[in-house]
Amino acid sequence: MKNTLIKDATIINEGREFKGSILIENEKISEIIEGNVSDSYGQNYNIIDASGSYLIPGVIDDQVHFREPGLTQKGDLYTESKAAAAGGVTSFMDMPNLIPQTTTLPLLEDKHALAQTKAMVNYGFYIGGTNENWKEITAADLNLACGIKIFMGSSTGNMLVDNREVLNNFFANAKILIATHCEDEETIRTNIKNALEKYGEDFPIAMHPQIRSREACYKSSSLAVKLAKQHDARLHILHLSTADELQLLEKGNINNKQITAEACVHHLWFSDEDYKRLGRFIKWNPAIKTSKDRDALIQALNENVLDVIATDHAPHTLKEKSGVYTKAASGGPLVQHALQAVLELHEQGKFAKEQVVHKMCHAPAQLFGIKNRGYIRKGYQADLCIFKKEKHTVNKDNLLYKCGWSPFDGTTFSHTITHTFANGHLIYNNGKFDESIKGQALIYNR
Incomplete structure (x- = not known):
């Protein structure tokens, strides 16, 4: 070189x-x-x-779904990391809801072996928590994992951890950061049942924020915070989508926090008004909410209540995104344009350029303790x-x-x-x- x-x-x-x-x-x-x-x-x-x-330092994206192994019709470690490089993203952290799910050390090692030959940029991987593996995961040496991912609400791949005793055990015994997807499953199921009774399977896409509601988000996030405080666990709440959840968090320096949280680009850019124009193409879990929620997330990032900006890059094929509401997949690709989108928010007066760099480059390195990355520093x-x-x-x-x-x-x-x-x-x-x-x-x- x-x-x-x-x-x-x-x-x-x-x-x-x-x-x-x-x-x-x-x-x-x-x-x-x-x-x-x-x-x-x-x-x-x-x-x-x-x-x-x-x-600037390369962007570190702490939440992506590059879909390999097992779901490579959507994306893979090569294609999506190449898109990341084109977007100025030099490191990514990939999620475990794959086929097979990354829920054991051997499977985590297999993903590292794949990335060594395919990933165009630097890589980290979460290991997934389930209702069955808490003892194995919390007892293991997890130096290869960036964190333990726990789905407290079900999403693509359905790794839902809904056993309260298991959740308690994870928070009580985890030796590394726990990253949570927070949506209350019982609330969502009730909302879907009510919508099906009223509309049938093809209810309006604009109802997505009512199905995966702010109440579902807050109920789950508040439980995660409660468990983290009870056990002094290191908690990172992924993709907050509501103003309500911000009251669960504290303002301050990321290095002094035991509980951190992130906002994702789509929750900072779109609002529920955009469902009319884009429909299923902005169907994410958690759902994009109102413009007031969007503005509150931006303010919380500027006030250091929220700590990082990520993408939740989650590609699906066009076929998978089509069909009636209950069949259309949730998630979409973002990693190639995340930095440009947040720089556009800077142009709109929402963020200083220094804040863009802090939330997308410095803060993820601090939050995960990434060695010698995330800053322009000698060595x-x-x-x-x-x-x-x-x-x-x-x-x-x-x-x-x-x-x-x-x-x-x-x-x-x-x-x-x-x-x-x-x-x-x-x-x-x-x-x-x-x-x-x-x-x-x-x-x-x-």
């Missing part, structure tokens, strides 16, 4: 924006130079002129993204998702991702890929 000089960029890192250059040597950031460098500097390096562009892995203020329109010709569609189809963003480095390797360069070097497994400081 040839050493690289990224020259004369506008660097956004650790709450600062400044002009500077970065040297990359042997996968790592070897020097950060503030101000301009001379034209003769770095003659022995591969030089990238980043004048007029922004340079850290050179996971980097360069973007510029240039319009980019999403269309089917530039989509990289295996499923072939995006809820952002036809959307024009104000920024374009131009370069992505993973471990000092320039994997993405203005639409072209160098696939000669694969990503690396994330290592956690525990």
